[in-house]
C-alpha cells in the first residue's frame with residue numbers, strides 16, 4: 001500500500017464536489033457530532049487555524065461559535081478550497097489558503113489550531129513542530145481522526161461495514177480508491193499515540209476523548225507555561 005501521504009492526492013483530487021454528502025452519509029451523521037465535540041474543546045479565543053480544512057465544514061462551525069475571531073483554513077487541494085470559498089459570506093472573517101500543513105508558512109500565530117481527518121496523513125513530529133511555530137503562548141492544538149476500535153465485536157462490525165463501502169465504491173468511481181484504502185490505513189495508523197508522545201515531549205498537557213465506540217478520537221494538547 002502507498003504511504004498515507006502519497007494517497008492524499010489520489011483521495012482528494014476528484015472528491016471535493018461530493019465530500020460533504022459522503023462524509024455525512026458514510027459516518028451515519030456522526031461527523032456532525034464529532035465536529036461538535038471538537039468545537040466544545042476550543043476555549044475563548046481570537047484566532048484559529050484549521051489545518052486540512054477541506055470544504056470548510058469544521059471551519060464554518062468554528063466561525064459560528066467565534067464570529068469575531070480571525071480564522072484561517074489551509075488545504076493542499078484547490079478543488080476542496082474552491083468549495084469552501086464559495087460558502088464564505090460577507091460577515092465571515094475567514095480566509096482559505098492553499099498551503100501544506102507540514103510546510104506551513106503564515107505570518108501570524110494562533111490561539112488554537114484544529115485539524116480533522118489529516119493527522120493520519122502527516123508526519124507527527126513535523127506537524128507538531130509546525131504547529132508550535134504558529135501557536136501563541138498557552139495555545140491549544142486539537143487533532144481529530146479515525147481510530148480502529150479496540151473492542152473485538154465492534155471491530156467485526158467495523159470491518160464488515162468497510163466491505164460494504166468497498167462494494168458501494170464500485171458504483172461511485174471517484175470514491176473507489178478511498179473506500180478501498182482507508183480501512184487499511186485506519187487499521188495501521190498509530191497517529192493517536194504518536195502525536196500524544198510528541199506533544200508531551202514538547203511540554204503540552206494532553207487529553208484524549210474517544211468517540212462512537214472508539215471509531216474516532218480527539219487529542220487535545222494545551223501548551224504549558
Ligand SMILES: C[S@@+](CC[C@H](N)C(=O)[O-])C[C@H]1O[C@@H](n2cnc3c(N)ncnc32)[C@H](O)[C@@H]1O
Pocket residue numbers: 008012023051052053054055056057058074075076077080099100101102115116117118121122
Ligand atoms: C478528509 S478531508 C477533511 C476535511 C475537513 N477537515 C473536514 O473535517 O471535513 C482531508 C483534507 O485534508 C487535506 N490535506 C491532506 N493532507 C494535507 C496537508 N499536508 N496539508 C493540508 N491539507 C491536507 C486534503 O486535501 C483534504 O481536503
